[in-house]
Amino acid sequence: MSETVEEIRRRVNSAQKNYQANIQKINNILMAERGFISRTPKDEDVVMLCSGGLDSIVMVDKVISEWNSRVHLLFFKRGARAEKHEEEAFDYFELFYKRKYSEKMGAVKKFDYQIPPKSFKNSFPKEWAQTIGHPLRNSTMQNLAVNYAAALNGKYDLNIKTILSGSVAEDGTEPELGLLSLRTQTLNTCVQMGDWEWQITSPMTDPELVTKPIYKTDLIIYAMNNFIPLDRTRxxxxxxxxxxxxxxxxxxxxxAFEDAGMKDSLEYRRDD
Ligand SMILES: [Zn+2]
Structure with missing residues (x-):
């Protein structure tokens, strides 16, 4: 029997009651196994999941300019409704950043992979669309990003062990976006790979990497100051x-634009 929207919200909400304590427990495991929780990949190669949206597009600029990392972008053609527009945005910024940062932009991969498989999607309860979204959508992408990193390591003799995902402070304790999900993915990857060097994290929300959490509004202000054309994001x-x-x-x-005291220069349909 399927749950109502209200029941789903209540269940997901109550699943977060030990959120901070659970983060701490995983932090303790990571600390015991490797002596750090997560670390800044300064001057290193990283794989970055990029959707063409505002958060992940601005993240590319921040990571290159602040950490001098070389980023290898991964975009999923996963069967999303807005995919055509997301891909246009991704293509635009691939060029934009190659011009701006040349050798700091590594390999760029567009991956054709349905998440979730269409034949499953049609059978999911319709209430999920307005609540929890597709099951394990982000962690599926993160797992594949680990595979991509392993392939790059083999192909170019690299040692990529960092996967970056564009969660922002507003994502809070959302099951697939919050810090606990990143810590869980990190633990999962280390265990499954038999290698405690892996980290799946966000440069905007991981307290080991930033002194205070970064909100979408902060990214908008950053983009304005650094001439990143946000009207081209999707x-x-x-x-x-x-x-x-x-x-x-x-x-x-x-x-977020309102909070930043700025106007989104994107043309919206409701303006018509
Ligand atoms: Zn919309």
Missing amino acids: TCFSSDEKADGTCFACKKRLK
Whole structure:
């Protein structure tokens, strides 16, 4: 029997009650095994998941300019409704950053891989769309990013052990975005790979990497100061050319612009 939207929200909410304590437990395991929880990949190669959205696009600039890392971008053609527009954004910024940072941009991979498989998607309860989304969507991408890093390591004789994902402070304790999910993925990867050097983390929310959590608003201000054209990013979930301005992703984006005291120069459909 499927749960109502309300029941799903209540269940997910109550699953977060030991959130900080659980982070601490995983931190303790990592600390005991390797002497650190996570570490800044300064001057190192990293694989970065990039969706073409505001958060991951600005993350590319921050990681290259602040850590001097060389980033290898991974984009999923995963069958999302807005995929065509996400890919346009990704392509635009691939060029943008190659011009801006040349040798700091490593390999770029667009991966055709349905997440979740279409034949499953049609059978998921419809209530999931407005609550928890697709099961294990992000961790599937993160697992594949580990595979991609391993392939790059083999092909170019590299030693990539860091996967970066664009979670921001607003993501809080969301099951697949919050810090606990990143710590869980890190632990999972280390155990499954038999290698305690791996880390799956976010440069915006990991307290080991930033002194204070970075919000979408901070990224917008950073982008303005660094001439990153945010009107070329794609945030909206809808399949239409123009962003609708009404979906969950658009609302978060617009709120962040408002908090930054700036106007989103993106043209929204509701402006028509
Ligand atoms: Zn939207």
